Amino acid sequence: MSAFAPRSAAELADWLAARPGRVRLVGSGSRAARVGAPAADVHEVRLAGIATIDRLDAADQTCSVDCGLPRAELDAALQPHGLELPCPGGGTIGGLFAADPLGAAAHGGQSPRSLLLGVEGLLADGTAFRSGARVVKSVAGFDVHKLLVGSEGRLYAATRLHLRLKPRPRAEAWFCRDGLSDADALAAFARLRAEPVGPAAVQLRRDRHGCALVGRIAGRAAFVRGQLAQHGLAEAACAWTDHLAADAPGEVVAGLARFTAVAGLCAAVPAAATLLWHGGGRFEAALPDAAASDALLAAAAALGVHARVVATTHPARRDRGSPIDPGATRLAAALRTALDPHGIFV
Amino acid sequence: MASVEKRLSDLLGARRVLTAPDALLAWECDGFTVHKARPRAVVLPESTAEVQAVVRVLHGERVPFVPRGAGTCLSGGPTAGPDAVVIDLARMKQVLRVDAEDLFAVVQPGVVNVELTAAVRHLGLHYAPDPSSQTVCTIGGNLAENSGGPHCFKYGMTQDHVLDAVVVLPDGEIARLGDAGGPRPPGVLDLLGVFCGSEGTFGIATEITVRLCRDQQAVRTLLASFASMADACRAVSAIVHKGLVPAALEILDRATIQAVEASVYRAGYPSDAAAVLLVELDGPPDVIAEEADEVRAAFAAHGALRSEEATDAAERKRLWKGRKGAFGAMGRLSTDLYVLDGVVPRSALERALDGIAAIGARHGVTITNVFHAGDGNLHPNIPFDGRDAAETARVVAAGREILQLCVDLGGSISGEHGVGAEKLDHFGMMYGAADRDVMARVRAAFDPHGRCNPGKALPSRGACAEPAKWPQMVARVLDAERPQ
Ligand SMILES: Cc1cc2nc3c(=O)[nH]c(=O)nc-3n(C[C@H](O)[C@H](O)[C@H](O)COP(=O)(O)OP(=O)(O)OC[C@H]3O[C@@H](n4cnc5c(N)ncnc54)[C@H](O)[C@@H]3O)c2cc1C
Numbered sequence: 001m002s003a004f005a006p007r008s009a010a011e012l013a014d015w016l017a018a019r020p021g022r023v024r025l026v027g028s029g030s031r032a033a034r035v036g037a038p039a040a041d042v043h044e045v046r047l048a049g050i051a052t053i054d055r056l057d058a059a060d061q062t063c064s065v066d067c068g069l070p071r072a073e074l075d076a077a078l079q080p081h082g083l084e085l086p087c088p089g090g091g092t093i094g095g096l097f098a099a100d101p102l103g104a105a106a107h108g109g110q111s112p113r114s115l116l117l118g119v120e121g122l123l124a125d126g127t128a129f130r131s132g133a134r135v136v137k138s139v140a141g142f143d144v145h146k147l148l149v150g151s152e153g154r155l156y157a158a159t160r161l162h163l164r165l166k167p168r169p170r171a172e173a174w175f176c177r178d179g180l181s182d183a184d185a186l187a188a189f190a191r192l193r194a195e196p197v198g199p200a201a202v203q204l205r206r207d208r209h210g211c212a213l214v215g216r217i218a219g220r221a222a223f224v225r226g227q228l229a230q231h232g233l234a235e236a237a238c239a240w241t242d243h244l245a246a247d248a249p250g251e252v253v254a255g256l257a258r259f260t261a262v263a264g265l266c267a268a269v270p271a272a273a274t275l276l277w278h279g280g281g282r283f284e285a286a287l288p289d290a291a292a293s294d295a296l297l298a299a300a301a302a303l304g305v306h307a308r309v310v311a312t313t314h315p316a317r318r319d320r321g322s323p324i325d326p327g328a329t330r331l332a333a334a335l336r337t338a339l340d341p342h343g344i345f346v
Numbered sequence: 347m348a349s350v351e352k353r354l355s356d357l358l359g360a361r362r363v364l365t366a367p368d369a370l371l372a373w374e375c376d377g378f379t380v381h382k383a384r385p386r387a388v389v390l391p392e393s394t395a396e397v398q399a400v401v402r403v404l405h406g407e408r409v410p411f412v413p414r415g416a417g418t419c420l421s422g423g424p425t426a427g428p429d430a431v432v433i434d435l436a437r438m439k440q441v442l443r444v445d446a447e448d449l450f451a452v453v454q455p456g457v458v459n460v461e462l463t464a465a466v467r468h469l470g471l472h473y474a475p476d477p478s479s480q481t482v483c484t485i486g487g488n489l490a491e492n493s494g495g496p497h498c499f500k501y502g503m504t505q506d507h508v509l510d511a512v513v514v515l516p517d518g519e520i521a522r523l524g525d526a527g528g529p530r531p532p533g534v535l536d537l538l539g540v541f542c543g544s545e546g547t548f549g550i551a552t553e554i555t556v557r558l559c560r561d562q563q564a565v566r567t568l569l570a571s572f573a574s575m576a577d578a579c580r581a582v583s584a585i586v587h588k589g590l591v592p593a594a595l596e597i598l599d600r601a602t603i604q605a606v607e608a609s610v611y612r613a614g615y616p617s618d619a620a621a622v623l624l625v626e627l628d629g630p631p632d633v634i635a636e637e638a639d640e641v642r643a644a645f646a647a648h649g650a651l652r653s654e655e656a657t658d659a660a661e662r663k664r665l666w667k668g669r670k671g672a673f674g675a676m677g678r679l680s681t682d683l684y685v686l687d688g689v690v691p692r693s694a695l696e697r698a699l700d701g702i703a704a705i706g707a708r709h710g711v712t713i714t715n716v717f718h719a720g721d722g723n724l725h726p727n728i729p730f731d732g733r734d735a736a737e738t739a740r741v742v743a744a745g746r747e748i749l750q751l752c753v754d755l756g757g758s759i760s761g762e763h764g765v766g767a768e769k770l771d772h773f774g775m776m777y778g779a780a781d782r783d784v785m786a787r788v789r790a791a792f793d794p795h796g797r798c799n800p801g802k803a804l805p806s807r808g809a810c811a812e813p814a815k816w817p818q819m820v821a822r823v824l825d826a827e828r829p830q
Binding site for chain 2: 057059062082100101103104107108113114121123127128129130131133134136137138139142144146149150151155166167168169170194197219222226254255256257258260261281282305306308310319322324325326330332334338339
């Protein structure tokens with residue numbers, strides 16, 4: 001494996017045009033822990049060096065940033081303008097949008113797909129293209145930029161992203177209720193969800209210590225205070241977790257579950273294992289062994305919940321889980337062939 | 347071998363396959379009346395299975411086809427050429443499932459936007475995207491166009507509210523593009539994201555799962571009038587700058603106000619104002635009470651002549667009546683109305699509106715404006731007489747300049763109405779040949795033979811570099827229709 005670290009999109013375009021062979025695009029490298037090292041003949045392209053904020057229009061609540069920009073740097077740049085990128089996730093901005101591991105932080109909340117206004121990208125042969133616009137609304141042209149979300153670097157390299165920003169709330173408070181039974185945690189969750197203005201972020205974490213409910217209430221100061229009081233919540237330090245520890249032994253199953261299916265998932269995860277469910281629907285479970293994963297996958301199938309193995313020490317078990325619709329599979333393959341006909345991006 | 351029409355009749359029955367020229371008249375255009383063409387036939391399926399069977403026949407016979415909802419599109423999207431069959435989905439109007447706990451509904455594509463909300467209102471829920479055409483337009487059309495509406499400033503476009511869709515692909519195969527739990531299960535490409543807004547060119551959505559929103563506890567609707575458009579735009583900027591996210595921020599200019607007040611959509615807007623700004627706030631009562639104070643302060647700081655607030659539901663309806671009826675009111679002023687749809691960064695609204703006025707003056711056409719100010723989404727309206735080819739050409743030229751202005755200011759040629767047939771010539775203002783080619787590849791992945799709504803949304807190769815041929819096209823259409 002060789003590594004290449006371009007300093008600009010133009011440099012990357014030239015390098016790709018020279019047809020170097022198969023390529024893995026890497027942001028901050030957080031995905032490597034899950035998918036393992038690439039094959040020996042694959043070049044690793046480290047995008048962290050393409051990392052400027054090209055434009056930050058505070059009045060229009062939009063910005064354009066390079067793919068390698070660390071999320072933390074963007075957050076720091078937005079803070080003085082009273083703005084935020086209101087979706088969870090870290091690493092580089094390009095990596096966050098290409099992997100979209102978390103979706104939204106709460107039901108109906110903002111996810112990377114709803115914040116991505118456009119991209120400047122490179123096809124595997126180095127051809128530069130644009131999709132979308134820099135303004136908050138545009139339906140001109142097909143949304144090739146939306147295909148970035150969840151593509152995991154296997155369709156094209158997005159070198160610049162145009163993003164929608166939101167004003168930071170006037171006040172916010174994190175809360176964490178732990179040591180709850182599954183039933184109590186779900187009941188508390190249901191009460192929060194029933195609010196016309198629910199928490200801005202909320203997650204349920206279940207491990208051998210019991211269930212914990214973590215969330216963020218945002219809005220005007222009186223509203224935030226009122227919601228905390230009404231739901232018997234105390235303000236606490238932020239205990240939000242994006243992912244379960246990547247080095248957990250055994251297997252990790254990830255999926256997408258509606259709220260009413262979460263009780264069933266809790267029941268299918270052994271008490272010693274860990275389940276993390278984000279209010280936007282995504283979940284992860286760290287399970288001790290393949291048998292426990294298979295039990296969870298079976299429960300998920302019965303609940304009509306999408307779930308699959310995303311990390312395992314047995315390569316043959318990776319991606320085991322809910323069948324993906326055959327029509328969607330066919331379309332995904334056709335899109336890969338259309339945009340990367342030689343299968344350069346792996 | 348039986349004709350295509352005969353095979354379609356065998357599938358659906360003769361009454362659901364229309365071929366007589368008179369019967370086809372109702373399908374010869376959408377809301378973009380400049381572009382007219384009568385289709386080869388119209389079919390009226392009632393289920394996914396019927397749509398699939400129809401598409402299989404057409405695919406096998408290599409006949410192009412065009413999906414259609416209510417035909418309210420403003421860019422010629424559902425207008426079919428004489429070789430194409432229209433697949434009209436208006437009969438597929440069942441709400442198949444409502445899940446009030448997980449907050450979603452599954453609907454057929456012909457469900458009218460406002461009827462979905464009517465079906466879930468008793469549960470304290472609603473469907474948020476609200477195009478001004480919502481009493482007529484369908485959820486299928488909304489999905490295909492990624493439609494917006496006044497309340498999309500806070501709640502987002504259709505794309506943000508669609509979770510799943512069953513789609514009959516152009517070769518008759520079926521694909522499910524999402525999941526009731528969310529639009530993109532992990533490990534799957536965002537197929538729904540790219541389908542949404544594909545203007546009927548990627549396949550036919552026959553079952554759509556949408557997110558439902560809880561009704562807010564309280565709503566406050568305020569209206570302010572201003573002596574100049576610039577003041578109204580600055581008030582919008584001030585409101586947004588404070589970090590407020592109103593549910594809606596809408597502006598109507600003087601000519602639109604006057605048209606509304608002279609019509610059945612009369613809303614009591616002050617007819618001496620150069621602009622009115624409609625602001626809607628929703629949320630917990632004490633929260634929006636504070637926000638209303640801040641909005642009023644922004645009105646005052648920017649020289650509002652007057653402001654009022656709806657005190658009850660009837661009042662709110664009245665204030666919205668003028669905004670929702672603005673296109674209808676404008677339509678009364680002339681035989682035809684060209685509704686444009688450009689976007690500029692919100693901070694460039696004033697410059698855009700000055701430029702639009704100058705373009706109107708230069709081309710000798712009247713241009714009025716009603717727009718989603720929060721999103722910078724302009725709708726310049728140009729009333730004209732479509733029987734006058736010279737006037738039509740001037741209107742088209744002015745429209746083109748307006749969209750170029752939007753792009754020059756950093757914006758887009760369409761915020762919500764789509765490219766359709768109307769903006770094929772304008773596509774090159776935003777995109778180059780490489781961008782177009784990448785989009786064409788994506789389209790070909792869905793429709794390798796290019797038979798699903800051909801000639802829409804994406805210009806043919808090379809067109810990005812060509813000058814506009816639209817005025818000539820319009821003249822040709824008009825010539826063809828002129829009695830011999
Ligand atoms: C007075 C007026 C006000 C309007 N206000 C707004 C507004 O505020 N915001 C806004 O965004 N738009 C607005 N529009 C435009 C229009 O109403 C929207 O684009 C609407 O979504 C079109 O829906 P429809 O059912 O009429 O679809 P149609 O006009 O029939 O079709 C629109 C496109 O969708 C395709 N299509 C239709 N159904 C399907 C399906 N099931 N599967 C695949 N493709 C399909 C068609 O081929 C066509 O390309 C307005 C129009 C009018 C006339």
